[in-house]
Amino acid sequence: SSRSQPSGVPAARPPRPWSGALCRVFFVPGSNHLACEGHATNRRVCAGGWWDGRSCAEQMARGLMMGCCKVAAALAVVPLAVILAALLEKPVVMELSSQATTAATEPETAIGAAAGVGAAPSDAPDAAEFGTAGHSGFGSGGMFDKIAFVYDSTNKWMSLGLDQFWRTTLIQDCMRLERDDRVMDLATGTADVSILAGARLQQLNGDAEAAADAVLGIDPSSEMLRRGVAKVETQGLKGVVRLVKGDAQNLTLVRGIDAQGTLASPTAGVAAASIDKISMAFGIRNVPDRAKAFREMRRVLRSRPSSRVCILEFSLPDGKSLLSRLARTFVTRVVPAIGRVATLGSGSVEYEYLEKSILKFPQPKDFARSMAQEGLPVHRITSFAFGAVHLYAAAPALAA
Numbered sequence: 001s002s003r004s005q006p007s008g009v010p011a012a013r014p015p016r017p018w019s020g021a022l023c024r025v026f027f028v029p030g031s032n033h034l035a036c037e038g039h040a041t042n043r044r045v046c047a048g049g050w051w052d053g054r055s056c057a058e059q060m061a062r063g064l065m066m067g068c069c070k071v072a073a074a075l076a077v078v079p080l081a082v083i084l085a086a087l088l089e090k091p092v093v094m095e096l097s098s099q100a101t102t103a104a105t106e107p108e109t110a111i112g113a114a115a116g117v118g119a120a121p122s123d124a125p126d127a128a129e130f131g132t133a134g135h136s137g138f139g140s141g142g143m144f145d146k147i148a149f150v151y152d153s154t155n156k157w158m159s160l161g162l163d164q165f166w167r168t169t170l171i172q173d174c175m176r177l178e179r180d181d182r183v184m185d186l187a188t189g190t191a192d193v194s195i196l197a198g199a200r201l202q203q204l205n206g207d208a209e210a211a212a213d214a215v216l217g218i219d220p221s222s223e224m225l226r227r228g229v230a231k232v233e234t235q236g237l238k239g240v241v242r243l244v245k246g247d248a249q250n251l252t253l254v255r256g257i258d259a260q261g262t263l264a265s266p267t268a269g270v271a272a273a274s275i276d277k278i279s280m281a282f283g284i285r286n287v288p289d290r291a292k293a294f295r296e297m298r299r300v301l302r303s304r305p306s307s308r309v310c311i312l313e314f315s316l317p318d319g320k321s322l323l324s325r326l327a328r329t330f331v332t333r334v335v336p337a338i339g340r341v342a343t344l345g346s347g348s349v350e351y352e353y354l355e356k357s358i359l360k361f362p363q364p365k366d367f368a369r370s371m372a373q374e375g376l377p378v379h380r381i382t383s384f385a386f387g388a389v390h391l392y393a394a395a396p397a398l399a400a
Helices: 056-088 098-102 141-158 163-175 192-205 222-234 290-300 322-342 348-359 364-372
Strands: 024-027 034-037 092-095 183-186 215-219 241-247 250-256 277-281 308-314 378-384 389-394
Touching: 141 163, 141 222, 141 322, 141 348, 163 192, 163 277, 163 308, 163 378, 163 389, 183 192, 183 290, 192 215, 192 222, 192 241, 192 277, 215 222, 222 241, 250 290, 290 364, 308 364, 322 348, 364 378, 364 389
Parallel strands: 183 215, 183 277, 215 241, 277 308
Antiparallel strands: 024 034, 092 378, 241 250, 308 389, 378 389
16 A cells, blocks of 8 residues: 555554454554454554544454354355255155054164054153143143144244145145045144145035034144134134044043133034044144054044045154254254244243154154054155154055
């Protein structure tokens, strides 16, 4: 530069390669002024005044901003890559033979033993830890009452916005609804799947009257159901979708509920052989006795070739690929963190339970075997999000 060096500033050192984004800041000897060693030329500049058209504070702010941007960009690369990959991922479909789901083989992993499949591992869930559906334990209706106010929004964050795609796939590819079908949606929660099924049946039947009482949504959480009833009414599906409080392990008694959360007196539940299609999204993991729930599903399901049981559930990715390992980290670290932030700390224990319940859930083939043992052989497993979510398509075992 042709400009003279400011007084009090040491002479510039010879230029050298610069590896950082920020200037080196220091006090000018014998003064109260700050100086910084510039990014581009390594000159010591701006001793309290203007140098090359910029103040020292402006140069430091610019350098700090550049550094922060680079750090933020580096931190964002991996999550953005995972999200993009998840959005572009093609679901992996595995067709199963009847022998594959009924053979008495060893569990895939130590945490993969399902209830009723061989001996339970030492860290398997039990009623004391996971509670009983409809009461106050973890995974129960009482637990979901506490987090109902953030349930829908956290679902979207935790699934990277893919939760509705997974539910739509359950309806379209697994259930394959027909005009006169009667659907039961277990663990209906705030009724997302019930609403999708009701809208489809209303479309197939031409109007709401023809599709009256086509969908029965059942859940143990009153607060989730209250919000679900409001959503059903908003979608214009009142009369098509009916929500009731009940337990998947015992469907013989249910209680109606309205949008204010008022519960009706108990009434007779679901009759034997009265349902054509059964769905359950992200709920079977919370049932203390899964085998009992499967037997109830089989009891109410009609024995027809077109009958279906479609279960959507989280599981722990196997970690065999880079993206699978990242998905595994997302499930075990990010999901509980999102829950803590969304509930402002009030639901941190509940979302930690969510992580633990996923860790203890059976591996896909083990879970499929547990369904087959109760008369619901799985013929197809569809994997999403690099193994973090699976859709199990089953049909009733029919007499030869």
